[in-house]
Amino acid sequence: MDNGRSNRRSSSEWRVTVLLISIAVISYGVTAALSAAHVDNNNHTAIDTNAKDQQQQHRRLAAIDKVDDTTTPQQTSTVSLTSKFNEKRSFLDPSWKEWGDALVQFETLVSPAELDFTISRRLPWEQDESPDKCEEILLLMPEYFARNGHGSQLNSYVLAAMMATYLGKAMLILDAPQKNTKYPNGSMFGCPVDAFKDKKEFDQFTGNNHKHLEMKEDFPMGMSRLLQHSTLLSRGCAMPACSSFTYDSWEAIRKAQREHFLNGLPPREVNCEDGDRTQRVIPLGGEEVRQFFEAQVKPMILDETKRSEAYRWIIRLGANAHEAQVFIKLTKEADIWDFVSALMARSGIIKFQPWIARDVAQFIRQTDLPLNSGYDAIHVRRGDKLETESRQEVVAYWHSQGYDRVGQFPTNYIPFRHYLRLWDSTDCDSYWNGFQTQATTPSKALKLHSNDRASSNTYSYVATDDPTTVKEEISKLPKGSDGTTIVAGCKKVKFIFAPVSEDSAFHINEGGGKVDCYVRYKRNIRAIADLMVLTKSDTFVGEFVSNWGRIIRLNRLVLNDSPLVGERKESSGKWLKKRSLDEDIEPPAFIRDFRVAFGDLISPPPGW
Numbered sequence: 001m002d003n004g005r006s007n008r009r010s011s012s013e014w015r016v017t018v019l020l021i022s023i024a025v026i027s028y029g030v031t032a033a034l035s036a037a038h039v040d041n042n043n044h045t046a047i048d049t050n051a052k053d054q055q056q057q058h059r060r061l062a063a064i065d066k067v068d069d070t071t072t073p074q075q076t077s078t079v080s081l082t083s084k085f086n087e088k089r090s091f092l093d094p095s096w097k098e099w100g101d102a103l104v105q106f107e108t109l110v111s112p113a114e115l116d117f118t119i120s121r122r123l124p125w126e127q128d129e130s131p132d133k134c135e136e137i138l139l140l141m142p143e144y145f146a147r148n149g150h151g152s153q154l155n156s157y158v159l160a161a162m163m164a165t166y167l168g169k170a171m172l173i174l175d176a177p178q179k180n181t182k183y184p185n186g187s188m189f190g191c192p193v194d195a196f197k198d199k200k201e202f203d204q205f206t207g208n209n210h211k212h213l214e215m216k217e218d219f220p221m222g223m224s225r226l227l228q229h230s231t232l233l234s235r236g237c238a239m240p241a242c243s244s245f246t247y248d249s250w251e252a253i254r255k256a257q258r259e260h261f262l263n264g265l266p267p268r269e270v271n272c273e274d275g276d277r278t279q280r281v282i283p284l285g286g287e288e289v290r291q292f293f294e295a296q297v298k299p300m301i302l303d304e305t306k307r308s309e310a311y312r313w314i315i316r317l318g319a320n321a322h323e324a325q326v327f328i329k330l331t332k333e334a335d336i337w338d339f340v341s342a343l344m345a346r347s348g349i350i351k352f353q354p355w356i357a358r359d360v361a362q363f364i365r366q367t368d369l370p371l372n373s374g375y376d377a378i379h380v381r382r383g384d385k386l387e388t389e390s391r392q393e394v395v396a397y398w399h400s401q402g403y404d405r406v407g408q409f410p411t412n413y414i415p416f417r418h419y420l421r422l423w424d425s426t427d428c429d430s431y432w433n434g435f436q437t438q439a440t441t442p443s444k445a446l447k448l449h450s451n452d453r454a455s456s457n458t459y460s461y462v463a464t465d466d467p468t469t470v471k472e473e474i475s476k477l478p479k480g481s482d483g484t485t486i487v488a489g490c491k492k493v494k495f496i497f498a499p500v501s502e503d504s505a506f507h508i509n510e511g512g513g514k515v516d517c518y519v520r521y522k523r524n525i526r527a528i529a530d531l532m533v534l535t536k537s538d539t540f541v542g543e544f545v546s547n548w549g550r551i552i553r554l555n556r557l558v559l560n561d562s563p564l565v566g567e568r569k570e571s572s573g574k575w576l577k578k579r580s581l582d583e584d585i586e587p588p589a590f591i592r593d594f595r596v597a598f599g600d601l602i603s604p605p606p607g608w
Contacts, residue, residue: 088374089592091364091536106357106364107228108348109535109555115348119318125235134237137281138164141254142223143176145286146188150508150527151547153188153223154350156286158554159607161233161349162340163289163297165316166309171233172240174283175222180247182513183520184211187225189508190521192355195219210518220353226524228351232318240279242272254283261291290608298605302333314340318347326565326588334602335588341606342557342589350555356528363529366499370459375496376423377537380464381546382413390414390545393598413466414598416473419541422595423488457484461496461537463530471497498526539593544603553603556592 093111096104104112120126125133140160145153164171178186185191196202197214205213219225242249257267267288272279284292300306301313307328314327317340330336352360369375381390390413397418398409464470474495478486487493501522508523531548534540535555542549564586 089536089538090373091369091371091375091533094372103354103357103361106361106532107352107354109350109532109551110345110348111536114346114558116318116346119232119347122315122318122320123232126231133235134170135277135279136167136169137237137240137279138167138169138171139174139240139250139281139283140171140289141174141176141250141283141285143181143285144254146181146183146222148286149547150524150531151549151551153286154551155547155607156289157223157227157607158344158349158551159293159605160284160286160289161230162317162344162605162607163293164233166297166301166313168312168316169282170235170237172237173223173229174239174247174250175220175224177221177247180251181222183517184209184513185215185517186219186221187517188222188520189226189524190519191215191225191517192359192521194355195225209516211516224353226353226356226528228353230347230349230351232347232349240272240281241274242270242281245270245272250283254285254288257284257288258291261288261295264295266296267292293605293608302336304331314343317343319343323559329566330588337603337605338557338587338589338591339559341554341603342559344606345555345557346559350551352528356525359525360529360532363499363525364533367461368459368494368496369461369533373459374538375459375461376539377461377463377534377541378419379534379540379542379546379548379552380416380419380462380466380470381543381548382469383465390598393543393545397598413469416470417477419597420477420487422541422597423491423539457482458487458491458493459496460493461533463498463534467497498530501526539595541595541597543597543599545599550603550606550608553591553594554606556594557589558592559589560587562586 089111092105093113095113096111108115138160140157142153142156145156148156161171175187181187185195191210193199193202195215196210197216201213202210253268253270260267267282267284270281270283272281301310310328311324314324315321319327323343327336327339330339364371394409394412394414395406397414398406403409462470474485480486480492482492484492484494508520508527510523531551534542534548535552540552540556542552544550544553565588567586
């Protein structure tokens with residue numbers, strides 16, 4: 001009896017001991033996880049590298065369905081990709097709420113949990129203070145392109161970033177000082193309240209032009225007022241201190257670059273002496289970036305004999321070793337550009353300044369857009385594009401509708417209903433059949449359809465520079481009993497537009513430098529808000545004719561993490577469309593549901 005009690009007691013004590021150890025382990029794990037998070041000097045949340053890797057892996061392959069023991073590694077990869085991207089995408093990333101600064105959700109065109117925060121561990125110049133990292137510099141001078149719209153300027157920035165990383169150069173931005181720019185208060189992107197020295201003076205100002213108010217001397221100018229320049233590009237390098245060089249000196253060299261390109265010469269390079277080292281600097285504006293890329297850099301990137309250069313380049317752009325091996329095996333030009341685009345999106349190349357994020361967040365929250373559930377988006381660009389890039393597409397559209405002569409066209413634009421036709425109507429067959437089984441007549445089915453629950457509504461954000469006309473077009477479409485618009489025969493759509501603005505202009509470049517800087521800033525915020533909403537939507541309907549369409553496409557691309565890239569694929573996510581023209585080959589990147597309204601189906605290189 002004593003031995004039995006002793007054994008039972010020993011067994012009980014053993015179980016208690018195991019339980020205590022388990023609790024201790026769990027407690028330690030929780031404590032470690034909590035202690036991993038810390039806040040840096042910019043008040044943005046940072047994550048300990050080990051915990052960060054795990055968080056990133058969970059986010060990128062999150063929501064993996066349960067897989068049985070017979071599933072192969074290849075199938076596991078496919079399942080994880082499919083299950084993540086079949087989920088409805090909301091504007092606000094729910095996983096980021098657990099540990100991230102809420103404002104960061106509005107700093108990038110990519111959901112923050114999809115960004116790769118481990119890049120710095122893989123870049124050699126992030127690991128030491130070697131001066132060699134700053135010996136080769138591409139100096140981007142954005143002032144000349146400031147006359148263009150957002151899309152053009154952002155594409156120019158992306159293209160310069162792609163070239164700088166390929167050439168192994170640090171990329172710095174040289175914004176024009178006030179005396180060298182036509183924009184009052186120093187930037188084509190206007191001036192937020194943060195730019196003014198005396199906020200009280202700003203609040204009490206009743207004049208027509210804020211240029212009369214005193215600005216902070218150290219507030220960013222030019223493009224730097226819009227973007228936080230990534231250290232992935234700058235390498236932390238300071239502006240080269242060429243002893244006798246002024247902004248005008250750099251500008252003179254930039255203007256002379258055109259002759260070099262026309263004569264087949266490489267761009268002019270300036271040697272700057274900095275102590276015991278020499279820095280080699282190439283100044284380029286937006287136009288020169290395009291010329292240099294087309295004439296010299298693009299052929300090098302597509303040269304299949306330069307595998308080692310391609311490997312080093314893609315590592316500098318944020319790829320890991322496995323992804324670099326995948327990249328150097330790509331041979332199709334479209335695959336190369338899509339891989340690079342998806343990688344640039346994941347690397348967070350485009351990141352907006354905190355004041356931009358703050359004011360964009362405030363603007364978006366004024367709309368009826370559901371930020372925590374899925375929505376679709378449509379970009380209808382008219383305006384100046386109707387006389388330039390879109391003209392050919394408009395003519396082709398009306399010819400396809402049976403109109404032979406331009407004078408016979410009902411409108412000088414592609415009607416909004418054409419965009420709506422791009423919504424897939426295959427779901428409507430089963431949708432309507434379900435009502436028909438309950439109804440004896442089509443009219444009864446329509447009544448049942450109109451009374452369907454409101455939760456089936458689709459929200460669609462419309463970004464356009466012609467809202468009055470588009471709203472008139474929508475008003476002529478069939479309506480449900482709850483005021484929604486019936487699209488594709490069954491979809492109940494609630495169209496959402498940005499709040500009405502007192503400023504009748506929609507494009508930041510309208511009016512040139514004569515526009516009040518604060519008015520220009522509000523245009524800037526409206527445009528970036530539209531761009532962000534379009535990019536983060538479930539389904540996007542647009543085109544590649546506009547610079548906006550190309551920027552949106554770049555940031556909707558996702559690297560394919562399957563080990564079968566380049567081989568025959570089994571399946572892909574429902575709303576991640578097959579980007580490759582070869583439907584049987586596993587592509588290097590997927591694109592989130594992007595429906596092309598008109599124009600080319602294949603996008604040009606990132607930033608083009």
